[in-house]
Amino acid sequence: MQPRHYYMLTFSGLLTLSVGSLFLGAQALTLSGLLNDPQKLQLLLISRLPRTLATLLTGASMAVAGVIMQLLVRNRFVEPGTTGTNEAAMLGLLAVTLLAPDWPIVLQMTIAALSALAGTLGFLHLSRRLPPQQPLLIPLVGLIYAGVLMSIATFFAYQFDLIQFIGVWMSGEFSGVLAGRYELLWLAGALSVLVYFAADQFTIAGLGQGLAISLGLRYGQIVALGVATVSMVSALVIVTVGALPFVGLVVPNVVSRLMGDNLRQSLPVVAGIGGGLVLVCDMLGRVLRSPYEIPAGTIFGIVGAVVFLSLLLGRRSHA
Amino acid sequence: MIDVSHLSYVIADHQILNDITTQLPRNQITALIGPNGAGKSTLLGAIARQLTPSVGEVRIGGENLTQIDPQVLAKRMAIVAQQLHVGSRIRVADLVGFGRWPHSQGRLSAADNAAISDALKRFDLTALHHRFLDELSGGQRQRAFLAMAYTQDTDWLLLDEPLNNLDLKHARSLMAHLRQMVDHGGKSVVVVLHDLNFTLAWADHVVAMRAGQVVFSGPTTEVATSIALSDLYQTEIEVTSLNDRRFALYHR
Ligand SMILES: Nc1ncnc2c1ncn2[C@@H]1O[C@H](COP(=O)(O)OP(=O)(O)O)[C@@H](O)[C@H]1O
Ligand SMILES: [Mg+2]
Numbered sequence: 001m002q003p004r005h006y007y008m009l010t011f012s013g014l015l016t017l018s019v020g021s022l023f024l025g026a027q028a029l030t031l032s033g034l035l036n037d038p039q040k041l042q043l044l045l046i047s048r049l050p051r052t053l054a055t056l057l058t059g060a061s062m063a064v065a066g067v068i069m070q071l072l073v074r075n076r077f078v079e080p081g082t083t084g085t086n087e088a089a090m091l092g093l094l095a096v097t098l099l100a101p102d103w104p105i106v107l108q109m110t111i112a113a114l115s116a117l118a119g120t121l122g123f124l125h126l127s128r129r130l131p132p133q134q135p136l137l138i139p140l141v142g143l144i145y146a147g148v149l150m151s152i153a154t155f156f157a158y159q160f161d162l163i164q165f166i167g168v169w170m171s172g173e174f175s176g177v178l179a180g181r182y183e184l185l186w187l188a189g190a191l192s193v194l195v196y197f198a199a200d201q202f203t204i205a206g207l208g209q210g211l212a213i214s215l216g217l218r219y220g221q222i223v224a225l226g227v228a229t230v231s232m233v234s235a236l237v238i239v240t241v242g243a244l245p246f247v248g249l250v251v252p253n254v255v256s257r258l259m260g261d262n263l264r265q266s267l268p269v270v271a272g273i274g275g276g277l278v279l280v281c282d283m284l285g286r287v288l289r290s291p292y293e294i295p296a297g298t299i300f301g302i303v304g305a306v307v308f309l310s311l312l313l314g315r316r317s318h319a
Numbered sequence: 320m321i322d323v324s325h326l327s328y329v330i331a332d333h334q335i336l337n338d339i340t341t342q343l344p345r346n347q348i349t350a351l352i353g354p355n356g357a358g359k360s361t362l363l364g365a366i367a368r369q370l371t372p373s374v375g376e377v378r379i380g381g382e383n384l385t386q387i388d389p390q391v392l393a394k395r396m397a398i399v400a401q402q403l404h405v406g407s408r409i410r411v412a413d414l415v416g417f418g419r420w421p422h423s424q425g426r427l428s429a430a431d432n433a434a435i436s437d438a439l440k441r442f443d444l445t446a447l448h449h450r451f452l453d454e455l456s457g458g459q460r461q462r463a464f465l466a467m468a469y470t471q472d473t474d475w476l477l478l479d480e481p482l483n484n485l486d487l488k489h490a491r492s493l494m495a496h497l498r499q500m501v502d503h504g505g506k507s508v509v510v511v512l513h514d515l516n517f518t519l520a521w522a523d524h525v526v527a528m529r530a531g532q533v534v535f536s537g538p539t540t541e542v543a544t545s546i547a548l549s550d551l552y553q554t555e556i557e558v559t560s561l562n563d564r565r566f567a568l569y570h571r
Contacts, residue, residue, distance in 0.1 A: 074406050132404065200425040204417055206407045210369050210400050215471070216393025216421045260451055261407040264425070 003265045006258065010272035014056070017279045021052040024283055026291050046179045054182040055174050055282045055296065056275035058237050059247055061188035063274025064195055064267065065233045066248020068226045071206030071261070073127050077139035079248030080120075080234040084142065086243045087149035088119020089235040090169050094153055098160055109184060109239050116231035119149060124227065172237070172244035173295030174282050181240070188236040191229050192271055198225060199263035206261060244297045246304030247274055253311050277303075320345045321366060321475065321509075326375035328361055328531075335361050336372070337531040343509055343524070345380075348501055350522035350539070351511045354552055357528040359511045360401050363477050366509070367398035379475070393421035397468040401479035401511070403460060405452050411463045412448040415439060418470030434470050441496060442466040443489065457484035465493065469500075476500070478510040482517065494521045515556065515567035519543060527551050540565075 023029050025048060033040040066079035073083070080086050092115025096108045123145055130137050157163045195202070204212050205222045212219045237244065251274045259266050281303060282296040321343040328336035336358050343349050343366075351359045364370045366377050368384055377384040379395065387395075397418075415438050419431040427435075439445045442462040452460055461484045468476060476497070482490045498521060500506040512518045518525060518539065525543055526536040534551055535542050548556040548567065556569040 071407070076406065135406075200417075200420065203407070203409070204420065207405060207409065207414075207417075210364075210398075213369055213389070214367060214393065214396075214398045214468075215417060216390040218389060256408050260413075261409055262413045 001258075003259060003269075006269045007272075010269050010276070014272055014276050014279075017276055017283070018052050018056065021055070021279055021283055022048045024286055026286075047177075050179045050182050051174050051177040051282075052279065054177040054185050054241060055279045057182075057185040057189045058172065058174075058241055058244060058275075059251075059278030060271035060275040061185070061192045061233045062237060062244055062247040062278075063251035063270045064192040065230045066274075067252035067255075067263070067267070067270050068195060068202060069230055069248065070252055071202050071263070072223055072226045073124070073138060074132070074206060074208065075127070075135055075138045076253060076256075077136065077249065078127075078142055079246075079252075080116075080230055081243065081245035081248065082139050082142040082146060083123040084119040084146040084149050085116050085123070085231060085234045086170075086238060086245070087146045087153060088122075089113070089116035089231070089238050090166065090243075091115055091119070091149060091153050092235070093169060093239065094156055094162065094165070097162060097165060098156070105184070105239065109235055112239055113232045113235035116235045117228060120227050120231050124223075168242055169238050170243050171295050172242040172297035172300075173285070173293070174241055175293045175295075177241065184236050184240050188233045191233055195226075195229055196263075196267050198222070199267055202226060203261060203263045242295075242297060244278065244300060246300055246308065247278060250304045250307050250311075251277065254307070257311070320380065321507075322378040322381075323362070323366065324375055324378070326362070326365060326372050326377065328358075328365060328370065329373045335531050336365065339375070339528075339531075339533055341526055341533050341536050343507070343526070345507045346501060346505060347507060347523035348497055348521055349507075349509045349524040349526060350518040351509060351526050351528065352513075352515070352518055352551070353528035353534070356530075358531040359528055360479050361531075362528065363398065363479050363509065363511060364400075367396060367477055368392065369398070369400075390421060393471070393473075395473050396475040396477065397471040397473040398477040399464050399468045399479060399481060401483070403464050405460070408451045408453055410448070411444055411450055411452065411455070411466075412439065414452060414463055415444070415448075415466045415470050418467040418472075421471060434472065438466040438470040441469065443492075458486060458489060461485060462489065469496075474505075474507060476506060476508045478508070480511045480513060482512065482514065490517070497521070515543075515548065515569070519558070519565040519567060 022044060027043060029040055029043060069078050069080060069083060070076055089112045092112040096103060096111045123142055126141055126145060127138050130141060157166050201217055201222045204215055204217055205219060209219050252270055255266050255270045255273060278296055278300060281299040284299050285294040285296050288294055324340050326336055326339040353359055365372050416427060416435050419427060423431050439448050442465055444462055444466055447459060465481055481493060494517060497508045501508055522539045525539050527534045529551060535547055545556060545558045556567050558565055558567050
């Protein structure tokens with residue numbers, strides 16, 4: 001298949017899902033209802049549309065963050081959830097919640113992003129010391145590193161009775177999304193678009209530092225841009241809807257299988273499938289135990305684990 | 320000309336390059352030879368600014384390497400490393416296309432595309448152009464990287480053991496391409512070679528290294544003698560002539 005076939009498939013899939021998502025929920029919503037009842041229109045504009053957009057933006061930008069991380073570390077098995085990025089963002093949030101609880105959300109967000117940045121740089125530093133011949137070592141060390149950060153966060157949260165916050169930050173879900181409460185996510189979306197403009201640079205960086213230098217790229221700047229983007233996106237997502245592990249891991253791997261790692265071609269599909277998959281999970285969460293909801297992050301965790309395991313095993317038999 | 324002066328490189332207390340001073344002539348094929356671990360790859364890496372020397376400097380056409388903007392340097396010098404470990408799934412044609420990056424920053428013109436198909440043809444990759452790198456044999460992958468560096472169209476081309484995975488036909492064809500680029504394209508080539516017969520057959524100039532130092536250097540016909548080579552590799556090597564060509568005999 002040509003890239004444009006993938007673009008068309010992704011786009012039409014997203015469109016269908018989005019329309020479905022607008023009309024799916026505890027309160028019935030129909031086309032005729034929309035035309036006749038202003039309250040139904042309010043429901044659409046205040047709740048359903050923001051929720052759908054938030055889901056798409058989150059999925060797309062987390063998938064993009066994952067692929068960037070994978071290219072920079074040159075490892076297929078990393079994403080913000082396995083590099084300590086999410087946990088570090090959370091530590092930052094915890095600190096703000098404790099020390100400056102009445103700062104505006106943008107400032108809290110900034111602290112979380114800076115903390116995520118420090119955490120990610122720490123991981124990069126660690127990963128450079130690991131032997132490249134053992135690709136599974138990197139995500140393992142990353143998980144341990146993330147675990148250490150997580151236990152520090154849990155310790156302080158426990159001490160100061162903030163454990164419930166950790167629960168909110170660590171499990172992504174969209175039931176609370178309303179107009180006025182998700183708009184920060186547009187920034188995450190904008191960052192993903194920014195990445196697209198540097199797509200070739202990231203692809204080349206993924207081929208190795210030596211090759212990047214030989215082609216005249218400023219490797220350090222690309223790494224800095226990538227790490228900053230990934231940290232910002234992760235912090236934004238955690239602040240607004242909560243972490244969604246696996247999205248950044250599964251989606252880039254699937255797309256890489258289908259169309260390779262030339263980001264200029266594949267990034268739109270990575271973003272599209274990321275948004276689409278998270279939307280599917282959110283919609284499933286709305287209907288499976290209706291009228292109760294299951295968090296999208298929980299469902300994605302299950303779906304993602306299965307997809308990822310099959311990718312891992314499929315790769316083995318492929319090699 | 321590339322001027323290397325008093326270059327040293329130390330890593331973790333190991334003196335890998337020890338006060339290297341040598342010249343690589345313009346518009347010639349220079350063979351970098353010497354036993355394993357001599358420091359050939361390290362020297363090539365230092366020249367291509369892949370690593371920063373501890374002491375000393377490299378000048379290219381009189382300009383200090385560190386003073387040249389990376390983007391400008393990428394139009395003057397390309398390198399194909401010895402280790403081509405690639406984790407990304409990139410298509411051969413895309414990889415070769417990246418060779419045009421220093422010139423076009425990703426916006427490929429018709430001329431760029433012509434250069435890419437020319438490189439694919441030269442390196443016998445046309446039939447493979449749509450394959451991913453991880454679906455190639457070692458030699459095919461090596462050719463893809465060579466084609467990329469060729470597409471970069473630089474004054475200087477540095478190749479670290481490019482014949483490693485190549486079969487006879489492709490090895491000979493690569494050397495012939497290099498010869499042609501030097502003789503008719505005004506290019507300069509530095510190539511790490513292990514097979515002395517390729518050095519004797521194709522190189523104009525030789526730089527011989529051992530234990531981080533230059534042992535001898537000069538025009539191939541003058542310096543690549545039985546005595547010098549035997550001493551360099553610490554093994555018996557006899558340089559003879561056959562049909563006016565020079566050969567090294569060392570197989571038994
Ligand atoms: N990262 C490194 N750390 C320590 N020693 C190294 C490193 N890389 C290379 N060396 C050593 O430097 C020497 C020169 O290596 P290299 O330039 O690759 O040699 P050559 O290409 O001539 O075979 C070798 O003795 C090698 O063991
Ligand atoms: Mg070497």
